[in-house]
Structure formats: structure tokens, C-alpha cells
């Protein structure tokens with residue numbers, strides 16, 4: 001007997017339909033495409049691999065028609081032809097009356113695009129700052145709602161959710177907060193670059209949210225978390241994501257100083273100061 005198993009991930013060919021500036025450093029890009037009817041996700045911190053065109057191309061070059069052989073073929077393309085691959089998070093999903101996905105949103109942090117920026121923009125930040133309706137991208141995303149690119153998985157006995165996210169992980173933290181059950185206690189720290197990047201977040205959880213604006217006298221992320229008492233007696237589950245160095249420091253604090261079982265701490269480096277995503281991939285990080 002053979003059992004049909006749906007492939008958890010597939011490629012989606014998409015076009016930009018709309019962009020919306022959410023703050024000084026965040027732009028929401030909405031995408032559509034016929035392929036999206038195969039897109040399924042339980043949300044939370046659903047991560048996606050996005051492929052962007054090189055300058056001068058009108059569509060990203062990803063040899064996905066090769067099936068499992070796409071990765072090798074993509075890597076062997078010349079540097080100025082191979083699509084730029086970056087990790088992003090599903091921030092929003094629209095369905096039609098039949099429940100099929102018709103649109104998705106991704107929130108991009110714009111870093112390095114301001115005049116005189118100390119670190120120049122990477123290709124994804126640059127692309128997002130100029131995106132307009134009709135621009136084409138390719139996405140490697142989920143075709144099965146519960147998939148391994150969702151990492152936020154609190155154990156059933158969780159009595160307190162602890163979240164720290166910087167601006168790159170704010171889309172994921174926002175979607176996680178939307179997914180929490182009513183009344184679930186949550187202690188949340190969200191770090192952004194500008195006060196104008198603070199967003200109104202929807203949640204039915206009993207969430208205490210602290211916004212930290214970098215450079216405006218806010219304590220560093222680890223200090224802010226270190227100084228905060230957590231409600232005693234509840235079994236915590238922590239999810240921390242953002243700049244790798246800060247994520248590691250916070251994980252160490254939660255596990256070593258707070259004594260949280262390390263199996264109850266999910267931590268993900270979303271970017272690393274001084275390194276591009278290619279450099280991180282080459283190092284296997």
C-alpha cells in the first residue's frame with residue numbers, strides 16, 4: 001500500500017500588489033498570485049524563504065522546475081544572475097470564501113537605506129524600499145499548515161509565555177500574540193529602532209508588553225529582561241528572536257540565571273551584526 005504524503009514546502013510565484021509604510025523603518029508588502037491557492041500555514045512565526053531579482057532582472061532566477069535539484073542548480077548560477085535568497089516571516093494571510101489563500105503580507109525592516117547609513121543596505125532591504133505593484137518574487141513556503149518552519153511550540157503545560165523580539169522578529173511576535181489563547185499570561189519585550197515603529201498589537205492573551213526604543217535611553221534588551229520579575233509558580237515557555245548576539249545573551253540569562261529548562265526556550269538568530277545572510281549560510285548558522 002502507498003500513502004500519499006503532501007510535500008510540506010513548495011515554490012510560489014508571486015507579484016507585489018501593494019506596499020504600506022508602517023513606520024520609519026518598516027514597510028508591509030502584500031503579494032498575490034494564483035499559486036497561493038496551495039499555500040497553507042498555521043501562522044505564528046511561520047518563516048519563508050524569499051527569492052528576489054538581481055538589479056536589472058524583472059524576475060528572480062530560481063531553477064525550481066528542477067524539483068529537488070533546484071538548490072544545486074541555483075548555487076551554480078553566476079553571482080549576478082542567481083536570485084537573492086532571504087528569510088522572512090508570514091505576517092498576514094488573506095483567504096477567499098472557499099478558504100483558499102489569495103494574498104499574503106510580509107513586513108520588511110528597512111536598514112541601511114537612509115542617506116549616510118553606517119552599514120549599507122542589503123539587497124532585501126533595498127528591494128523592499130523600492131517595491132511597487134507588479135514586482136515579481138518567488139517564495140519557498142508551506143503547503144502544509146503545520147510545518148517545521150513554525151518554531152513557536154509551547155508545551156501543553158505552559159502557564160506563562162515569555163517573548164523577546166527585535167524589529168526583524170516583530171512580525172513573528174505579533175502573529176504569535178494573535179494566536180495565544182484568551183487569558184494566557186505573557187511577558188513581552190519588543191525592541192525597535194524608532195518610536196514611530198511601535199505598533200498596536202492585537203491579542204486575547206493577558207500580555208504585558210514593554211516596548212524598548214534603541215538609542216532613546218531604553219535599557220539594553222538583556223538588562224530590561226534581567227530587571228523584570230516573572231510571575232512565580234507558572235511554568236514558562238520562552239521564544240526569543242532577533243540579532244544573534246542578543247538572542248544568545250538572553251537565552252543564557254533565561255537558562256542559567258532564571259533556571260528555565262532549556263527545552264522550554266526557543267531561540268532563533270534572525271540576523272547577525274556585520275554579516276550578510278549569505279555569509280551566515282556559508283558558516284552554517
Ligand SMILES: Cc1cc2nc3c(=O)[nH]c(=O)nc-3n(C[C@H](O)[C@H](O)[C@H](O)COP(=O)(O)OP(=O)(O)OC[C@H]3O[C@@H](n4cnc5c(N)ncnc54)[C@H](O)[C@@H]3O)c2cc1C
Pocket residue numbers: 047048086087088089090106107108109110111112119120121122123124125126167168169171172268269270271272273274275276277278
Ligand atoms: C526565520 C527568520 C525570519 C525573519 N523574518 C523577518 C521579517 O519578517 N522581517 C524582516 O525585516 N527581517 C526578517 N528576518 C531577518 C532578515 O532575514 C535579515 O535582516 C536579512 O539579513 C535581511 O537581508 P538584507 O539583504 O536586507 O541584508 P544582508 O545582505 O543579509 O545584510 C547586509 C548587512 O546588513 C546587516 N543587517 C541585516 N539585517 C539588519 C537589520 N534588521 N538591521 C540592521 N542591520 C541589518 C547585516 O548584518 C549586514 O551587515 C528574518 C530572519 C530569519 C532567520
